[in-house]
């Protein structure tokens with residue numbers, strides 16, 4: 001007989017008693033009851049029997065106390081068994097089932113709501129829709145043609161640097177695929193498949209290997225706008241952006257253009273919006289470069305167009321007074337519930 005300390009003997013008994021009482025309280029029918037009887041009280045291989053056998057391993061002086069503990073546990077388990085038996089014979093469901101009061105009012109289901117960025121995207125689509133711009137989607141995995149080439153970004157352009165793009169490593173070819181770095185890709189995809197006139201917006205994710213900080217994240221969203229028709233000028237561009245901004249931010253929002261450069265627009269501008277006394281840069285825009293129109297088979301002598309690209313996080317941050325765009329991605333419900 002292996003030596004057993006009184007403490008561990010007692011611990012074993014306590015555990016067995018807790019197990020048995022819990023199992024018996026949950027038993028719902030005679031079959032379950034019988035299974036528990038065999039497991040706990042069975043005369044040959046029941047767990048109580050097994051502990052009884054280890055009684056002999058106690059030091060001689062501990063035996064009287066051990067015996068007392070054993071008898072107490074056995075009495076408690078037997079009582080729990082009898083109580084369960086009486087309950088089942090009386091047709092009761094058990095304390096667990098009886099504890100459910102079906103007349104109590106239920107817990108209200110807390111409805112969630114769309115994410116502030118999703119909400120922003122839908123608002124932009126709705127406002128631009130009223131201005132006649134159809135919302136279209138484009139793929140997030142792109143080829144060199146749509147992300148760069150057709151947008152007049154040649155092979156030697158720094159924007160194509162592997163350090164500034166997520167090229168797919170499986171595609172070590174002359175034409176590696178990449179996660180699109182801008183939604184301007186959709187301009188090309190639409191123009192390749194449709195004839196002017198056209199007015200589209202495309203909202204979606206873009207990817208750049210930037211270090212995350214308050215204003216950068218390796219994945220973010222852009223709104224791309226494109227209008228192609230005969231006789232379009234920068235004045236149309238500014239009016240559309242101003243109507244959009246006033247509608248989105250509320251009140252009379254001023255739009256300012258600053259000269260800039262993008263390979264796919266000529267002339268190109270940075271777009272600032274003034275709201276609440278502060279100017280904030282929202283993105284870029286310009287007249288679609290004739291080289292881009294030619295790349296998709298349009299005749300630049302017949303049609304002109306404007307394009308713009310704005311940051312969704314930026315306009316959402318502006319609108320909601322968020323000063324760190326990382327908050328949009330942390331999924332902290334205390335943040336999200338505010339919208």
Ligand code: DAH
Pocket residue numbers: 181182183184224225262264265283284285286307308309310
């Ligand atoms: N694609 C540009 C970027 O990601 C933004 C942009 C600028 C889009 C000018 C345009 C545009 O359509 O005309 O930085």
